Amino acid sequence: xxxxxxxxxxxxxxxxxxxxxxxxxxxxxxxxxxxxxxxxxxxxxxxxxxxxxxxxxxxxxxxxxxxxxxxxxxxxxxxxxxxxxxxxxxxxxxxxxxxxxxxxxxxxxxx
Amino acid sequence: xxxxxxxxxxxxxxxxxxxxxxxxxxxxxxxxxxxxxxxxxxxxxxxxxxxxxxxxxxxxxxxxxxxxxxxxxxxxxxxxxxxxxxxxxxxxxxxxxxxxxxxxxxxxxxxxxxxx
Numbered sequence: 001x002x003x004x005x006x007x008x009x010x011x012x013x014x015x016x017x018x019x020x021x022x023x024x025x026x027x028x029x030x031x032x033x034x035x036x037x038x039x040x041x042x043x044x045x046x047x048x049x050x051x052x053x054x055x056x057x058x059x060x061x062x063x064x065x066x067x068x069x070x071x072x073x074x075x076x077x078x079x080x081x082x083x084x085x086x087x088x089x090x091x092x093x094x095x096x097x098x099x100x101x102x103x104x105x106x107x108x109x110x111x
Numbered sequence: 112x113x114x115x116x117x118x119x120x121x122x123x124x125x126x127x128x129x130x131x132x133x134x135x136x137x138x139x140x141x142x143x144x145x146x147x148x149x150x151x152x153x154x155x156x157x158x159x160x161x162x163x164x165x166x167x168x169x170x171x172x173x174x175x176x177x178x179x180x181x182x183x184x185x186x187x188x189x190x191x192x193x194x195x196x197x198x199x200x201x202x203x204x205x206x207x208x209x210x211x212x213x214x215x216x217x218x219x220x221x222x223x224x225x226x227x
Contacts, residue, residue, distance in 0.1 A: 104152075
């Protein structure tokens, strides 16, 4: 079945690293994504990783993929107050290419 | 590039009326557009997938007669909520994809629908 799960909340101090975790169920997913949503706004694609990769780094963002455990994480280095938002992971379901989203993790960054 | 707009950004309507939401890809042609619904503090749930020139494919549990989707051109898809009721109040988000060969969906800013 289609299921993506995330923890709901994460609170960090400004300057620390944040790690947001996600588990998924569809082992045939080709792409996994991280999106950011600010209050009242749509989704902004942060990064994505192809399923045959273990890691992808993009400036302050590092994505780790453990395909065996179906576990995806997003690490934000030097977290800033502007990073406060809800972060969604999503898997691209192989049939039809639709996206299945997790519940979202609300990241709160305290100064 | 790859900007998707939605109109209106918010709408308040009376119960029983119909509301149309537009989704436009501003600087690219989108063969596929997706419509999502998001309840407060919850995830996005895919409602339907719309391919230009053909009928939309609805997800299980989504009433196609209530949520009418039209994708008449490569830059415009519309979602009409017919005979809206308070339980239809939600945040509706569309996304657009150039073609199945492209990986990325570009999301619109969303439309907040409140039904009184």
